[in-house]
Amino acid sequence: MPNGTAMFDLTGKRALITGSSQGIGFALAKGLAAAGAEVVLNGRDAGKLAGAADVLRGDGARVHVLAFDATDHAAVTSAVDGFEAQIGAIDILINNAGMQFRTELDKFPPDRFEALLQTNITTVFNVGQAVARHMIPRGAGKIINIASVQTALARPGIAPYTATKGAVGNLTKGMATDWARHGLQCNAIAPGYFDTPLNAALVADPAFTEWLEKRTPAGRWGQVEELVGAAVFLAGPASSFVNGHILYVDGGITASL
Secondary structure, eight states, X not given: OOOGGGGGOOTTOEEEETTOSSHHHHHHHHHHHHTTOEEEEOOSOHHHHHHHHHHXXXXXXXXXXXXXXXXXXXXXXXXXXXXXXXXXXXXXXXXXXXXXXXXXXXGOOHHHHHHHHIIIIIHHXXXXXXXXXXXXXXXXXXXXXXXXXXXTOOOTTOHHHHHHHHHHHHHHHHHHHHHGGGTEEEEEEEEOXXXXXXXXXXXXXHHHHHHHHHHSTTOSOBOGGGGHHHHHHHHSGGGTTOOSOEEEESTTGGGOO
């Protein structure tokens, strides 16, 4: 077992991060690269992925781009199997792809509900399964799912999103229950309210920001870089006996009434 800073050293590891052309996914890719990992960016927009890859390479990161639709099981399997065969092992997976849609539950459009299910839950199953099928024979692997403060809490106007993130939390526990015996550590990071493109409308709303600052013990929005430490911990040797855990990084919002 490594000691000291070596417990957080990802040198020689390769990490696939879904939804990583911007926001939390991009910040985590940058952070894992800084910890020594080779990173694989994923999304559906090849242009945005190429731009994100160029930025990371400018910082000295080793970067691959793997464009696929994470809601398409066959496409995911083909992309992951092909990458493993042609490039090499995926040692770390961060399931970050996600979406939001806000409106009252009684007015919620069924097609948007289905889109939330596909983007926020099905992608975790699809990519998690495809990558785990390679990790299991190797007897090692790290899977980190991005949950949410809404894994534990609800607020008006986002009931379906809350349902999807609750499912991500329980799917994480299920992954750990099935795959820990094969040497995999499967955990989740549950961000609180962060300044991201997904939350742009809320960040721009002074009334919501005032509410959030009063509701959150830390008194502010989180910055995406503040999620990197949790990701490096769960991706590295330091978390070798951590499994099925949901790590809240939320400024204390889930700890306070």
